[in-house]
Amino acid sequence: MIFDSHAHYDDEAFDGDREQLLTSFKEHGIGRVINVGASLESCKTTLQLIRQYPFIYGAMGVHPSETGELDEESFAWLCGQCTTDKVVAVGETGLDYHWKEPEPSVQKMWFERQMELAREVKLPVIIHSRDAAKDTLDMMKALHAGDIGGVIHCFSYTKEIAREYLDMGYYFGIGGVITFQNAKKLKEAVEYIPADKILLETDSPYLAPEPNRGRRNTSLNLPYVAQKIAELKGISCEEVVEITERNAEKLFLGQ
Numbered sequence: 001m002i003f004d005s006h007a008h009y010d011d012e013a014f015d016g017d018r019e020q021l022l023t024s025f026k027e028h029g030i031g032r033v034i035n036v037g038a039s040l041e042s043c044k045t046t047l048q049l050i051r052q053y054p055f056i057y058g059a060m061g062v063h064p065s066e067t068g069e070l071d072e073e074s075f076a077w078l079c080g081q082c083t084t085d086k087v088v089a090v091g092e093t094g095l096d097y098h099w100k101e102p103e104p105s106v107q108k109m110w111f112e113r114q115m116e117l118a119r120e121v122k123l124p125v126i127i128h129s130r131d132a133a134k135d136t137l138d139m140m141k142a143l144h145a146g147d148i149g150g151v152i153h154c155f156s157y158t159k160e161i162a163r164e165y166l167d168m169g170y171y172f173g174i175g176g177v178i179t180f181q182n183a184k185k186l187k188e189a190v191e192y193i194p195a196d197k198i199l200l201e202t203d204s205p206y207l208a209p210e211p212n213r214g215r216r217n218t219s220l221n222l223p224y225v226a227q228k229i230a231e232l233k234g235i236s237c238e239e240v241v242e243i244t245e246r247n248a249e250k251l252f253l254g255q
């Protein structure tokens, strides 16, 4: 069944029909979902979701654009949540220079702290890197990120950069963007990345694939993403679902 490795079902976009939507997943072939924390508040709601739904797992982290809210006290709280049952990753964390807020030095400090946290609690990291390819790579190399392991969520860089992450043993989260007509470089990268390093993800409620681009995204759209990856890799859609599910089990559930 489909494993959605990155979603935000705590988002207010789902306030009207969350329960109904989430309980419909099984009959639509969605087996498991990782709900990813992006702020202290969303980490709290993620913890509620993983308690409530057996098929939802959680990641604890603060998105680079939200790192201004962190201090020693709140970070200690975050660290404490990482040993909770069904918390399977630290993230999302990383660098976002599209929105240079807070300033890079602040983003970098909390990126490093969250990487070290992941190392300490022995969980993989979910990395968000936007318009910050060089700094992300430089930091990951300096921190020996290969020993920690994880996924580059919503991978949006070139095949050359993919090679660098592959050398560190990282996985690549591929979502709706792969179906966009102008995603030429990403399509090249996905052709290049071995299937056993690809994870399916939505980033719900964002980044819905064609033909639903611009609308609210949910895991129910993942067959469109799997289909596009299947075309690029020359395998069947079922194989993409199977392989990516196995990859996610290996990375997050240690199976």
Ligand code: NI
Pocket: 006, 008, 036, 038, 092, 203
């Ligand atoms: Ni996200």
